[in-house]
Structure formats: C-alpha cells, structure tokens
Amino acid sequence: MLLASATTLPLLFATAGCRSSDIFAGPDPLAGRPPLGRDVLTLQAVIASEENLIRLYRTAIGGDHGPGGHRTAQARTLGSLLAQHERHLAQLRARLIQPPGTSPTPTARLSASGATAGPSPARVTVARLRAAERASAADLVQRLATVPPALAQLFASIAASDATHVTVLGG
Amino acid sequence: MTATTALSALQAALAAENAAIFGYGAAGAHLTGSSLAAAEQDWTWHHEARDALAAMIWRRGATPAAAQAFYRLPFRVHDAASARALAAHLEDGVTSAYLGLVGVSDQGLRRFGALAMQAAARRAAYWRGSTQAFPGLDLLTGGSVNLLAAARPAPGRSCWRPGRRRRRRRSAPPTTTRTTTCHPYRNRRRHSPRAPARPG
Numbered sequence: 001m002l003l004a005s006a007t008t009l010p011l012l013f014a015t016a017g018c019r020s021s022d023i024f025a026g027p028d029p030l031a032g033r034p035p036l037g038r039d040v041l042t043l044q045a046v047i048a049s050e051e052n053l054i055r056l057y058r059t060a061i062g063g064d065h066g067p068g069g070h071r072t073a074q075a076r077t078l079g080s081l082l083a084q085h086e087r088h089l090a091q092l093r094a095r096l097i098q099p100p101g102t103s104p105t106p107t108a109r110l111s112a113s114g115a116t117a118g119p120s121p122a123r124v125t126v127a128r129l130r131a132a133e134r135a136s137a138a139d140l141v142q143r144l145a146t147v148p149p150a151l152a153q154l155f156a157s158i159a160a161s162d163a164t165h166v167t168v169l170g171g
Numbered sequence: 172m173t174a175t176t177a178l179s180a181l182q183a184a185l186a187a188e189n190a191a192i193f194g195y196g197a198a199g200a201h202l203t204g205s206s207l208a209a210a211e212q213d214w215t216w217h218h219e220a221r222d223a224l225a226a227m228i229w230r231r232g233a234t235p236a237a238a239q240a241f242y243r244l245p246f247r248v249h250d251a252a253s254a255r256a257l258a259a260h261l262e263d264g265v266t267s268a269y270l271g272l273v274g275v276s277d278q279g280l281r282r283f284g285a286l287a288m289q290a291a292a293r294r295a296a297y298w299r300g301s302t303q304a305f306p307g308l309d310l311l312t313g314g315s316v317n318l319l320a321a322a323r324p325a326p327g328r329s330c331w332r333p334g335r336r337r338r339r340r341r342s343a344p345p346t347t348t349r350t351t352t353c354h355p356y357r358n359r360r361r362h363s364p365r366a367p368a369r370p371g
Contacts, residue, residue, distance in 0.1 A: 084304040091305070137289065144281045149274040156273040156285040157308040160266065163289035164302040 036098075039151065042143055043096050046155065049136055050089045056132055057082040060124035074126070081165050088158045095151060130169040137162040177275040181228050182236050184284070187268035188221040189238035190319040194261040197244060201254035210258060213294055217265070220287065242319035255298050261319075262295035263306070270307035 036044075061071075061078050071079070140159035144152045195214040202210050225235040248257050269291060272284025292306035 081302070084302065087304040141282060141285045144273065144285055145278040149276070152281055153270055153273050153308065154305075156270060156281075156288055157305045159285060160288040160292035160306040161302060161304055164292050164296040164306070167293050167296060168302060 039147055040096065040098065042147055043092065043151065046140065046143065047089065047092045047096065049139060050085060050092055050158075053132055053136060054082065054085050054089060056124045056129055057085060059122075060126070060129055063123050077168065078126075078129070081168065084161060084165075088161065091154060092158075095154065126169050130166055130171045133162045133165045133169065134171060137166070177272075177277050177280055178228065178231055178233055180271040180275050180280070180284075181224055181231070182233075183271050184265075184268045184287075185221060185224040185228065185235055186238075187265045188217050188224060190242055191217045191261040191265050192221060193238070193242045194244070194257055194319055197248050198254040198257045198261075201248060201251055203251070206251065206255065209297065210254075213258070213262075216290070216294075239321035242321055244319060259295050259298035262291045262298060264319075266291040266295060266307040 057078055061075050061082065137159040140155040140162070144155055147155065192214065195210055195217065199207060199210045199214065228235040244257065245260055246253065246256070248254050266288050269284040269287040273281050273288070275281065275284075288307055292303070295306065296302045
C-alpha cells in the first residue's frame with residue numbers, strides 16, 4: 001500500500017496539475033540534481049587548471065633525459081616543482097565535495113595513471129612552463145573575489161607558490 | 172568578516188612589516204656583496220609596504236600600531252648562513268600575515284594581500300634557496316605565526332647602536348609608525364655597490 005502510494009503520488013500530482021514543490025517545502029526531490037554552486041564550479045576550474053599544469057610538467061620531464069637516460073639537473077628541478085603541484089591538487093580536491101556520480105572536473109579528466117584523456121603536447125619547454133605558472137598565479141588571484149575566505153586563502157597560497165616557480169624557471 | 176577584522180588583519184600585516192624591518196637590520200650586519208644588496212632592497216621594500224599599510228589603516232579611521240623598540244630574534248644570527256635563514260624566516264612571517272588579509276571580505280584587500288604574498292614568497296624562496304608548496308599556510312598549520320617577539324634591548328646584539336641611551340617604554344606608543352630599526356647599512360662588514368644579482 002505504501003509502495004503503491006509512493007509510486008502513484010507523482011502521477012496523481014501530474015494529473016492534478018500540481019508539482020511536488022507545491023506540496024513539499026524545501027528542495028524538490030523530483031526535479032533532479034540541483035545545479036552546482038559557484039564555489040564548486042570555481043574549484044572545479046582551478047582543479048582542471050592544476051591538472052593541466054601537472055600534465056605539462058610530466059611531459060617536460062618525460063622529454064628531458066640526459067645521456068644514458070639519466071635525469072638531468074633541470075629534470076630534477078622540474079620534478080620538485082611537479083611534486084608541489086601534486087600537493088596543490090590534493091588540497092584542492094580535498095575541498096571539493098560533490099554528489100556521487102558527478103565528474104570531478106568538467107574540463108580535464110585524469111585517468112588512473114594520471115595521463116589526460118585529451119591530446120598532450122609532444123614537447124614542453126621551460127618557457128612554456130613559466131608562462132603557464134604565471135598565468136595560473138594571475139588566474140587564482142582573479143578568482144579570489146568570489147570564493148569563501150578559507151578557499152581564497154588556499155588559492156592565494158597556491159598562487160604565491162606558482163609565483164616562486166616562475167622565478168625558479170627563470171622568470 | 173567585519174570591518175574590524177579587516178582592520179586587525181591590516182594591523183597584523185603592519186606588525187609583520189615592522190618586525191621584518193628590524194630583522195633585516197640584524198641580518199644585514201652579517202651579509203656582504205649581492206646578499207647585502209638583496210637585503211637592502213628587501214629592507215626598502217618592507218619600509219614602503221609599512222608606509223602603505225599605515226596609510227590604509229589611517230584611511231579606515233584607526234591608528235597604525237607602532238613598532239616595538241626591540242625584537243627577540245628566533246635564533247642567534249652570527250654569520251651569513253644564519254642571516255639568510257633569518258631573512259627567510261622574516262619573509263615567511265610576512266607571507267603569513269598577508270594571508271590574513273586574503274581572508275577578509277573586502278575584495279581589494281584580498282587582492283592586495285595575495286599580491287603581497289607572492290612578493291614575500293619570492294623573497295623567502297631566494298633566501299631559503301627553495302620553494303614551498305603552500306607559502307603562508309605552512310606556518311599557520313605549524314601553529315606559529317609569530318615573526319619576531321618583542322623584547323627588551325639586549326647589549327651585544329649586532330644591531331645595537333651604542334651611544335644611544337636605552338629607554339624603557341612605559342605606556343602606549345605615540346601615534347606614529349616610525350620604527351626603531353637596525354639599518355642594514357649600519358654594522359655591515361663590507362659594502363658592495365653592485366646591484367643585487369638575483370631573479371625576480
């Protein structure tokens with residue numbers, strides 16, 4: 001009886017010209033998943049940007065081997081910067097709470113191995129990394145205005161880290 | 172966050188700048204060549220930042236907190252290595268103080284704080300010789316944001332200026348931000364006129 005009521009209730013509302021929101025207060029349980037908030041969208045975009053930076057670093061390091069396949073000093077430097085970006089990504093992801101079944105980031109998706117699904121550049125120069133770091137720092141500062149204080153502080157700290165990376169990369 | 176909190180964040184940043192000005196005076200006494208030039212450049216930057224912060228506080232109808240007469244250094248500074256470590260410590264503290272400004276609701280202050288954080292983090296990286304994943308936040312999570320503790324004057328400090336009578340502050344400081352500092356030009360062992368050769 002109860003089951004029958006639960007399944008037939010929406011039908012009754014529909015035939016009567018009522019929506020469930022007319023009956024229940026609060027979120028409409030029948031209207032589907034609510035849209036993501038602005039904070040979530042901002043965080044997703046920053047995560048996507050961080051993933052892109054990591055992809056660039058991995059490509060740059062992968063193409064930078066000295067004689068005998070040994071990592072060069074530059075590759076080691078890039079590796080330490082990459083490690084810091086991976087820490088950034090972990091912190092950003094920890095702040096993102098989404099309903100199950102939704103994509104973690106809309107624009108860049110990492111596979112289990114960490115490689116992106118999209119096309120990756122064949123070669124990444126230090127100049128390109130430097131430009132990407134500079135752009136990332138500027139983008140994070142631009143986003144400060146619309147996020148809560150705690151997230152703004154995380155963004156500002158990551159932007160400061162990116163700014164130091166620019167210097168390390170010769171900027 | 173209320174306007175009062177924004178004001179307290181500005182005062183905290185000002186306090187950090189005042190401590191940095193004092194600390195660079197102590198560090199500069201043990202630096203030479205390009206390191207000394209970099210310290211002088213940074214010392215000047217902190218003076219300008221202090222003045223900018225004081226002006227922002229005045230504009231909000233409050234009085235900028237005056238600098239302490241003396242500060243206790245976090246460790247003994249006796250050579251170039253410890254002087255560089257002190258400079259990095261100072262910049263870490265300044266970065267952390269500006270992080271407080273990023274937490275206020277005023278968007279202009281947030282941006283100002285974030286850009287000041289970047290400058291301080293770059294200077295810290297120069298002095299430390301390495302970068303950090305979370306400048307400013309590392310200190311907060313470590314539980315300590317104190318830059319330099321205020322202290323009574325101690326004779327024998329490298330920044331101590333002989334010939335000046337020591338006075339104890341009895342009451343609240345006057346309404347000025349003029350700082351009693353050690354200037355890196357003083358007590359230095361050698362001066363190199365060359366411009367600081369460092370990135371950023």
